[in-house]
Amino acid sequence: MSMLLSETDTVCNPELKAQFDEMQLHFAAQPYLALSQRIRLLKSLKRELLTLEAELVAASSKDFGFRTAFDTVLGDILPTVKTISYTIAHLPKWAKNSPRKAGLSLAPSKVAVSYQPKGVVGIISPWNYPIQLSIVPVITAIAAGNRVLLKVSEFTPHTNQVLKKLFTGELSEHCAVIEGEALLSQQFSCLPFAHLFFTGSTAIGRHVMAAASKNLTPVTLELGGKSPVIITAQADIDKAAKAILFSKMTNAGQVCVAPDYVLVPENLQHQLVRSLCSLYKKHYKLGVDGKNLTSVINSHHFQRLTDLLADAQQQGAQIIKPLDENQSDEHKHRLGLHIVTDVNDNMKLMQEELFGPILAIVSYQALPQAIAYINQRPQPLALYIMGQDKQINEGIQQQTQSGTFAINDTLIQVTADDVPFGGLGASGMGNYHGIEGFLAFSHARNTLKTGGFNPKLGLLLAQNKILIKILKWLYLRP
Known part of the structure; x- marks a missing residue:
């Protein structure tokens, strides 16, 4: 529409x-x-x-x-x-x-x-x-x-x-x-x-x-919206990379709760990118020729994703492809993982929901920076935390808003049968x-049932002063 x-x-x-x-x-x-x-x-x-x-x-x-x-x-x-x-x-x-x-x-x-x-x-x-x-x-x-x-x-x-x-x-x-x-x-x-x-x-x-x-x-x-991952200083980077890669490659990243970007401590960014590339080479070694990779839904959406990458690159972003070849097939509208670093807010991929196998990396120096970055933007449908410090994780949970929230995992929170699913705000x-x-x-229908006779009705119709005094004594006291 x-x-x-x-x-x-x-x-x-x-x-x-x-x-x-x-x-x-x-x-x-x-x-x-x-x-x-x-x-x-x-x-x-x-x-x-x-x-x-x-x-x-x-x-x-x-x-x-x-x-x-x-x-x-x-x-x-x-x-x-x-x-x-x-x-x-x-x-x-x-x-x-x-x-x-x-x-x-x-x-x-x-x-x-x-x-x-x-x-x-x-x-x-x-x-x-x-x-x-x-x-x-x-x-x-x-x-x-x-x-x-x-x-x-x-x-x-x-x-x-x-x-x-x-x-x-x-x-x-x-x-x-x-x-x-x-x-x-x-x-x-x-x-x-x-x-x-x-x-x-x-x-x-x-x-x-x-x-x-x-x-x-x-x-x-x-x-939907742009769902972030916060990687804390206490995170196991290799385990975090597994969870992130799973969410970005499932259904070719065409998932409303897939992460759009990762906030990672500056000193851990290189390690995260290296781990993501290593895991991708292991599990998707044939890239777009593999039978374990779903296609982008159609040529229009494929072109939308490649345009986002081109716009980011023109503005100074680094596009990292885990494989030297088999990363893109325009005819079959298939796209492998593309990791984007050195991003800024003017890039379209930092403004629009990605809905594809593109992952932006945003580095931070101190955790309050990462929390502020999320809070300055519309509430995401999902927020993911990677880290082992319970107190820090609870602090992030209390200081942010999102539709769903998961710690040390991605996507699967929406499959829990006994909890609600939904967003807030945008x-x-x-x-x-x-x-x-x-x-x-x-x-939810308010339903009242009274027996054959309500003894108060006569008193209410007569506006009985004693009844009014009793009610005031019961309910209108400081």
Whole structure:
């Protein structure tokens, strides 16, 4: 989505409007799905996912030009299936009414919070993890009892066709998969959803939120930004390099929580670069000719990455390639690791989210410098610390803000089932995963129950002075 909608653009095409209306009818016919039915739907979805595993791996590889089975199975299918299993196991507990204290003033009434579905929700998914980032929000929305329209990325047409196979039969009444390019995405955001969930860039997230605001549609925005790594003086450099390389080469660095830059003590920079290069040569010795390296999604994004490197080099940055050859293949849009040193804030790669196998190195002399560098910029989606000093690590955690936070590891914090995932500020709004996801797609309804007769009603209607004195004595004392 490249621009805000004009008044004429807000008119949906008839097919999209018809799909929305159909889901509205399904919801109106059954506005509260029994938990047993939700669980049955989730089990059916899990079976279909497992059945279609090989097709999803093949389709995803076609969409990327080449994508390793590791990236699709470990990064897409496994976390999706795990989420279904976890949700099924915990949904009965999540959906139970939550008793609350009514207090003496409301006695003998009882109060509770009940969780009801919001209605028809919209989900806009990205291309980088086209299975997980499409289906996991759908899982959560269905678990909360909603109907779903899922807008998938136009960059992954082969994967989209397999995803459509998931939602047939009974599941088709609960989720419909929508395909289309930028204009359809714009029109999709303008539908009067009960909730709109978007995963993508910060720039497009702003437009999604603006479009949703016209209908007062609440939004969850899972965005990105420039996620840093702080290497402290106490870090094991070789272990830190392993964690960083894993995160930069998984899915060719096309991960919203992949590190964009590393803050490293000046005296450890050379050691870090040497360790990264050594590890890359060991694990990716064939470079872009290897079968363990996923391609950049398409030629447009490949060109974007090479332009970022060219801009940095023109401004004095040093580009370090671990291999002398096989570092780039324009025809197949494949790119090996590129380490960039001597960077400055005027370089585009220090201003934009990289989303590729490029890693900027920023040296610092004292830790407060590194903390200030992060705090002077928008809050990142992820912040990583490499170091063994518990007190220093806790100090960094307390002095910074980020969507997620991990010590001596990268990426895997987002796979934990029982914790929320989401950003803040420019990196996102709201959470999903676990119970927080269920709550995001549910309306927490204030529920009061009174027996056949409330003895206070007569006194309240009469504005009884004694009752007022008692209430003032109970609640209006210093």
